[in-house]
Amino acid sequence: MKQTVLISLRNQEEGLVRLIGVFRRRGYRIEKLSMSINQADDMKILVTFSCNQLTEHQLLHYVKKLIDVVTVEVVDDHSNFAERYITAHQSA
Amino acid sequence: MQLSGSEMIVKCLLEQNVDTVFGYPGGAIMPLYDALYDAPIRHVLTVHEQGAAHAADGYARSCGKVGVCIATSGPGATNLVTGLATAFMDSSPVVAITGQVATSFLGRDAFQEIDIVGMTMSVTKHNFLVRDLSSLAEIVRMAFRIAASGRPGPVLIDVPRDILLAQGEFVPGFSFEKENASTDVSYQQAVISAADAISNSERPVMLVGGGIKAGQTWEEARKLADTIGIPAVSTLMGLGAFSVKDAGFLGMTGMHGHKTANWAVSEADVILGIGTRFNDRITSDCSKYVQGKTIIHLDVDPAEMSKNIPADIMIIGDLRQTLNTLNDLFLQRPSVDFSAWRKKIANWRQEFPIEYKASQLNAPWMMKHMSENIAGKSVVWVTDVGQHQMWAAQHLQIGTPREWISPGGLGTMGFGLPAAIGAQIACPDKQTVLVVGDGGFKMTGMELYTAINAKLPLIVVIINNQALGMVRQWQELFFQQRYSATILSRFDFVSFSHACGASAVEVFNPSEFSSAFEQALQSERAFVIVANVETGDLVDPMVSPGQSINQFVR
Numbered sequence A: 001m002k003q004t005v006l007i008s009l010r011n012q013e014e015g016l017v018r019l020i021g022v023f024r025r026r027g028y029r030i031e032k033l034s035m036s037i038n039q040a041d042d043m044k045i046l047v048t049f050s051c052n053q054l055t056e057h058q059l060l061h062y063v064k065k066l067i068d069v070v071t072v073e074v075v076d077d078h079s080n081f082a083e084r085y086i087t088a089h090q091s092a
Numbered sequence B: 001m002q003l004s005g006s007e008m009i010v011k012c013l014l015e016q017n018v019d020t021v022f023g024y025p026g027g028a029i030m031p032l033y034d035a036l037y038d039a040p041i042r043h044v045l046t047v048h049e050q051g052a053a054h055a056a057d058g059y060a061r062s063c064g065k066v067g068v069c070i071a072t073s074g075p076g077a078t079n080l081v082t083g084l085a086t087a088f089m090d091s092s093p094v095v096a097i098t099g100q101v102a103t104s105f106l107g108r109d110a111f112q113e114i115d116i117v118g119m120t121m122s123v124t125k126h127n128f129l130v131r132d133l134s135s136l137a138e139i140v141r142m143a144f145r146i147a148a149s150g151r152p153g154p155v156l157i158d159v160p161r162d163i164l165l166a167q168g169e170f171v172p173g174f175s176f177e178k179e180n181a182s183t184d185v186s187y188q189q190a191v192i193s194a195a196d197a198i199s200n201s202e203r204p205v206m207l208v209g210g211g212i213k214a215g216q217t218w219e220e221a222r223k224l225a226d227t228i229g230i231p232a233v234s235t236l237m238g239l240g241a242f243s244v245k246d247a248g249f250l251g252m253t254g255m256h257g258h259k260t261a262n263w264a265v266s267e268a269d270v271i272l273g274i275g276t277r278f279n280d281r282i283t284s285d286c287s288k289y290v291q292g293k294t295i296i297h298l299d300v301d302p303a304e305m306s307k308n309i310p311a312d313i314m315i316i317g318d319l320r321q322t323l324n325t326l327n328d329l330f331l332q333r334p335s336v337d338f339s340a341w342r343k344k345i346a347n348w349r350q351e352f353p354i355e356y357k358a359s360q361l362n363a364p365w366m367m368k369h370m371s372e373n374i375a376g377k378s379v380v381w382v383t384d385v386g387q388h389q390m391w392a393a394q395h396l397q398i399g400t401p402r403e404w405i406s407p408g409g410l411g412t413m414g415f416g417l418p419a420a421i422g423a424q425i426a427c428p429d430k431q432t433v434l435v436v437g438d439g440g441f442k443m444t445g446m447e448l449y450t451a452i453n454a455k456l457p458l459i460v461v462i463i464n465n466q467a468l469g470m471v472r473q474w475q476e477l478f479f480q481q482r483y484s485a486t487i488l489s490r491f492d493f494v495s496f497s498h499a500c501g502a503s504a505v506e507v508f509n510p511s512e513f514s515s516a517f518e519q520a521l522q523s524e525r526a527f528v529i530v531a532n533v534e535t536g537d538l539v540d541p542m543v544s545p546g547q548s549i550n551q552f553v554r
C-alpha cells in the first residue's frame, strides 16, 4: 500500500538524513520525495512510500519522535500536490 | 561572562548537577579535559571508551540521574557505539560528549575524523554536531532534557576542537519544559475502557516492563495492583518494580520466565502491559500470545503501540498520570472478585516450586545464598549476558526497583563490569554485586583496574562454567550437541584480578562460596569470586522457541 506524507522539519543539516534513516531502518520503501527549504530555514518534505508489515501509522509515530520534525500530515497524492506545494513554499 | 567552549560545557554540566563523568582523553577532546582538570567534577578514567559508556549507563540506571561519558574523535567515538546502543535499547538516559576535528577539517578525512553523528543516528534518541559556539550551551542543555524526558535515551554531542577552544559569551541558567499531561477525549475514553475490561475480566494479569522503572512509577503500579487485586508479572527489565516478597507478584515472564508467571500470562483473559514493548523474548509466538486475550497497553511512547503485538486498548501518555487515574477509577468501583483466579495461581505455585540443590556449587543456589546473606545492606545487582543473567533474574530476591541492572534489549556481553562500576560510584552507600560469565568478563575485564583506581568495594562473582554457556545451551538443545566455538580453556582469573590490584579467590563448593562471599562483603576494595560450576548446567525453565510461553523445553 502506498501513502504520502508531508513533513515539516527544522532545517538542521542532519534532519533529512535522520528522517530517511527512519524509513530505511523500519523497512519502508521511499518511492518519491520532493523537498524545499524556505527563507525561514524550515524544510518541507513530501514523501510517497510503500509499507511493509509495519503499518504507515507506525511509521508516522517514528517520524514524529524525531526531534527536528515539527509536523506530519497524511496527504492524498504526491504528483498532484507536490509541484504546486513545493513551489509555493519556496517563494513564501 | 566570556568563556571558552570547553568551559561552557563544564558550566552546563554543573547546571545539570553532574558530579561524575566517565571518559578517555585524546587529541580532539583535549581542550575539554583541560577544563575538567580543575572543575568540581569527578572524572573516572576507564580502560576503554566502551567501558565509559557502559559505566555512564550503569550510573544512570542505578540512581536515575543522567550519566555522562566523554571520548575523543575517531576511534574514541566509535568505541562508544556499543555502549550507546545498549543504553538506547533499554531507554537509559546518557549524554555522550565527543571531540571532533576542527570545523575547517570536517569532511576532509582528517586525522581521527569520523562521522560519529551519522554513525550513531540509529542508536541515540538524538544527536548533535555543534557548528558554532553560540549554540553550544543550548545544545548541551537540550541534550540533557532530551535524554531524561519522555522515554529516556542516550544523546550524543559532537564538538569540533576549534569550538572547544573558541571564546564567547556564556549566559547561565536553563529552563526545564515539563511535558503536558494528556487530557484529550480519546485518552479519557481509553482509560475508562481499560478499567471496564479489567472489571469485566476473570483472569487479569499486570505485566510490568522497564518503562515503569524509567518513568519512576513503581509506587503507582504497586498501588494499582493492590487496589484491583490483580497479580503481576515482570519482564527482565521490569524486575524490582515489584518485590519478590509481594504476595501478588508471580515473578519473571518470558523465554526463561518462572513457570507460574508464564502460565498466568498464558491463561489470562486481560493483560495490562505497562511500559513494556512486548519484545519477542516476552511473547514468544505473538499470535498464540494474544489468543483469547484483551491486551491493554500503557506507554509513554506512541511508537510502541501495536508494534509487536496488536493492542486492544492503547493508552499513550505519562504513566504516572494514567496509573493514578486508573487507581482513582477502581477506588470508586465495587471491587471485583478474582479469588478463583488467585486459587488457580496458587495451584501453579504448588505445582512449580522453585527448588535449590546445595550438593554441588551451582548458580541458582549462589543467587539465593547471596540474597539471603547480603547482611541487611542495600544492594545493586548487575549482570552481564548469558546463562548467569537468567539465573540471577530468576533467583536473586530483588526487592526494590533500582537494585537490578541488566542489559536486556541489546544483550551486550561486556556490559556488566563497567556498568557495575558506574552503579557503585552513583550509590556509594550500597553494595554493588556483579554476576558475570567467564566469557563476558573477559570482554571488558580490564575495567577491574578502573574499579581499583576508583577505590570501589565492588563484588564480582564470575560464574565460571568454562563455556559461552548460553550459546552452548542452545547447541546442546537445538544443534545436536555440536559445541562450535563455545568451550573455553581454563583462564587464571585469580592471577588476573591480582594483577589489577583486586582481591580474588576461587571456589569449588557451596561452603567455600559462602565464606568467600562473607569475606567479599568485608572487603574495602574490589573482590572477585571465581565460582566454578559444571559446564553442563542449563537454565531452567526454558520456553520452546516459537511456541506459546507455557510450553517448555525443560
Ligand SMILES: Cc1ncc(C[n+]2csc(CCOP(=O)(O)OP(=O)(O)O)c2C)c(N)n1
Residues within 6 Å of the ligand: B384, B385, B386, B387, B388, B389, B411, B412, B413, B414, B436, B437, B438, B439, B440, B441, B463, B465, B467, B468, B469, B470, B471
Ligand atoms: C557482545 C556479544 N557477543 C556475543 C553475544 C552472544 N552471546 C549471548 S550469551 C553468550 C555466552 C555468554 O557466555 P558467558 O559470558 O561465559 O556467560 P554464560 O552464558 O556462560 O553464563 C554469547 C556469546 C552477545 N550477547 N554479546
